[in-house]
Amino acid sequence: MGFIDDYNVQNPGNGATVIKSVTATYGDDVAAAVLQRATKVSATKVTAEKLLGDLRVLWLTDKRSPLDVFKLLKLDDVATNPLDNAALDAWESYLNLFNYVNRESGKKITELETFRAAYGGDDALAKMLQQATKVSATKVNAEKLLGDLRVLWLTDKRPPLDVFKLLKLDDVATNPLDNAALDAWESYLNLFNYVNRESGKKITELETFRAAYGGDDALAKMLHQATRVSTTKEAARNLLRDQRNRWWGEKRTPLDVFKLLNLDKVASNPLASPALDVWNSYLKSFNYWSRGTGRETTTIDTFTAAYGDAALAKIINTARTVPETEKMATALQLQQFALWMRKRGNPNNIYTHVFKLDPKLKTIPEPYQTILNHYHSFYKQFIRDVK
Template identity: 25%
Template sequence: MQLHKVVLVVVAILLAGATASTTYDSRMVVPDTRSLISEESSEPTKGLLRAHMSVGDNGEERGITDLTKLTAPLKAGTSKVFTSARLKVWLVRDKSAYDALVKLKLHEGVDKALASPKLNILDDYVSMLNARYPDKQVSLVGTLTARYEEVALAKAIVLAKRSESSRDIATKLQTQQLEGWYNNQKSVGDVFSLLKIEEDGILSMISRKLETLDEYIKLLNEKNPDHKTTLFRALMDGFGGEDKFALMVSRAMNIPRTSVGAYKYQNALFKRWLAKDYDPMSVLVKVFKIDEQNLAAAGAQEKAIIAAYKPIYNRNHGINEVDNAVVPRRL
C-alpha cells in the first residue's frame, strides 16, 4: 500500500511539473507553488523516497529498490521540469537576474560560481528575462560583474576555461566581457589599466590577467586588421616604455616563481635589440638613455641586463667571447 502511494505521489509531481511548464503565460498559475517548488532545493523527490525507506518487510524493501530503479531514468527529466517551473515562478514574481544569482548561491565566491553547474541555470534565466523584456536586456557577464568586479571575474574566467566541465560557459562569458569592452571603445591601453596589470609588478609575469589582455588584443586585431598589435608591445607601453619594462622583466628573472614567465619576455626584448642591430653598449645608450660619455653611470640592474644580453649578441654575430674586446660603435 505504501509503495502504491509513493508511485502516485511521484506521478502527481511529474504531472504537476509538466502542466506548469506547458501552460505558462503572463497570467500563469502554478498549482500550489509553495509546496510544489522549494526555492532552496530542486530535488523534491529525494526527501519523498527517503521517508519511505524504513520498512520491515523484505518484499517491500525489494519493491522500494525496484521503484528506485524505475524512477532513476525519470530523475533527470523531473529535475529539468522542476528547474523550468522554478525559473518561471521567478519570472512571474519579477525576480532580477541578480536575485536569481543569489537564490542559486552563486554569490559565495567567483571561482566557485564559475565552476558550478548552476551557472547554466542562471544563463537560462537571463535568456528568459531578455525574451520577456526585450527593451531591458541583461547579460550573464553583467550579472556576475554586479557581484564580482571585472578584474576578479576576468581571472576566474581564465581559470574556468581550463576545466572541461566549465569551459563552454566560461568561453561564453569571456566573449561577452571582451565584446563589452570593444563596444565601449576601450583601447588595449584602457584594458591594461582596467585589469590593473602594472600594479602587479613582477607578479604580472605569471598573472592570468595577461591571458585576458591577449584575448582582447586578438579581438581588436580581428576587428582592425590594419592596426594590429601584440601582447609584448602592449606590455612595453603599459609599463612605461621599453626601458622600464626591461628592468621589470630583469627583476622577475631573479625570482624563481616569476622567472619562467619572464624568460619569454626577456627573449623577446633580446630579439628586438638584435633585429635593430644593437650591440650591448647601444642598448645602454638607446634603450636605457645612459650618457655615452658616462656609461659607468649605468645602474646595477641595467648592467645585469647587458651581462645577459652580451653572450646572445656575440653568438649571433659570431664573436669569440674568449678574446672578445668589443669596441663600442659610434652612435
C-alpha cells in the same frame, strides 16, 4: 512492513496508539516512507492508508507545521534527493490537510515555500532541484518546483544579477560554471528577457557575470581557470569569446584591455597572471580584426606602454627567476632588447637614458647590473651577426 502486520492482529480501532508506538520505535521518517510504499501494494494498501491518516492526525494534534514535518521526515537532508523519497508523498498529504484545516487563516503554505525554508536559501534548493531534473523519477516534480521558483523571483521583480548573487554564483573561490544552480539561473535569465522583451534591453549572460565579479579582471581569471576543467571548458570559452567581442565592440585597444585586466600593476608579476592568456587571445583577435589598418600592435609594445622601459626591464628580470614564468620572461626580454637596439643601440645609452644611472658610479646596483649584462651579450651577438 512488520508493523503493518502487527497492526492487523491488533484492534483496528486502536490506530492512534499503534502509530505512536511505530514512530517512537522507527522514527517518523522511516514509518512514513514504509507506509507510503505499502499503499502501492494491494495486500497492505488499506491498512497503510489508515495508519498514514493516523500519522497525519498525530502531527496535526501536536500542532506541527508543514516545515516541522518536512524536517521530521528528514526531507531537508541536502545529501539526498527528497523528491525520490517515499516520505515526500506523506508530507504532501499532510500539507494539503494542514492547509484545509487552517483555510480560514487566509494563508496557504506552499510546497516551494517549505522547500526554501528547509534548505536555508535558494542556492542549495536550486542545486538540488537542477540535479533532480536529471533523474527520470524526479524530473517532472523538480521542473515544476524550478518553474515555481522562477515565477517567485519574477513576482519579486528580481533582476538576473540579484538571482545570480542569491544563488551564490558570484563566489570567486568557486567555479560557477560547475555549479548545478547555474542552469536554474540561465533558465531565469531567458524567462526574464522574454517577459521584458518590450523594453528593448536584453540582459546577457556576460553582462551579469561582469557585474557580479566586479570587473573584467576577476572574471577573466575565473574563466581562464575554468577552461582547464573538462566539464566547464566549452562554457568558459564561449564566455571568453563574448568578452573579446565586447571589448572589440567597445573599441578597446590591447593596451586598454591590459589595464582593464590589471596587468599594469607593478607590484605583481603580470606574466604569472591567468588574465595574461586572456589578454594574449584578445591581442591576436585585435590584430586579425585590424589587419591592414595600421593599428596592429605587439606584446612588447603594449608592455612598454604600460610600464615604461626601466620598470618593465626589472619586472622581466624578476620573472626570469620564477620557474613558471622563466621561459616567457626570457622571450619578452629578447623582444625588449630588440626594441632597444632599434631605438638606442649602444649599452651606454641604456645605462644613462633608460635606467638614469650616474656614469660616475663605480658599481652598478642590482638588478641593473644583471639586466645590462644580458643586454651586453645580446648586443655583441647582434653586432657579430651584422658583420
